[in-house]
Amino acid sequence: METPKYPKGHPQVANVAINQAKNLGKNILKALKGKEEKDLTPYEYNDLGMMATIGKHKAVVEFPFLKFKGPIAWYVWMFLHLMLILSVRNKLVIFFNWAWSYMTKDTSLRIITNIDYKKENVTDF
Numbered sequence: 723m724e725t726p727k728y729p730k731g732h733p734q735v736a737n738v739a740i741n742q743a744k745n746l747g748k749n750i751l752k753a754l755k756g757k758e759e760k761d762l763t764p765y766e767y768n769d770l771g772m773m774a775t776i777g778k779h780k781a782v783v784e785f786p787f788l789k790f791k792g793p794i795a796w797y798v799w800m801f802l803h804l805m806l807i808l809s810v811r812n813k814l815v816i817f818f819n820w821a822w823s824y825m826t827k828d829t830s831l832r833i834i835t836n837i838d839y840k841k842e843n844v845t846d847f
Contacts, residue, residue, distance in 0.1 A: 723765065732767050741767065773799045778824075 723742075724731055732738045742765055749762045771785035773795070781796040783789065800820065807813045822828065 725767075728767065733769070733772075735772065737770075738767055741765070773802065775799045 745763060745765045752762055769786050771783065773781065773783045775781040775796055779793040779796050780791075781799045782791040783795040783798050804813055804817060807816060
């Protein structure tokens, strides 16, 4: 979707797609209620920036007004990621899991599945 602000199109990230879908949903509801095209809300992308982490103390942060990388970016990524978790309980659980992994240098991955891998069940997927 090209706009004057984004002549080459919007960034190809999930946030854009999610916001476009929300806007589309609201416009569909308006159209179903009989609103005219002039009453529909055009999509406007508000760039809040991007962040990525690639390992312990390694991250990049790009806000519209500031760009930085390294350990500070990693801490900013962790903080903002935690703040976006919905419930306080989940925030605490994730924080303590991260703290434990950080202090113990435990990098093991825990995957919980309900699949029984006994020999006779291997072909029952």
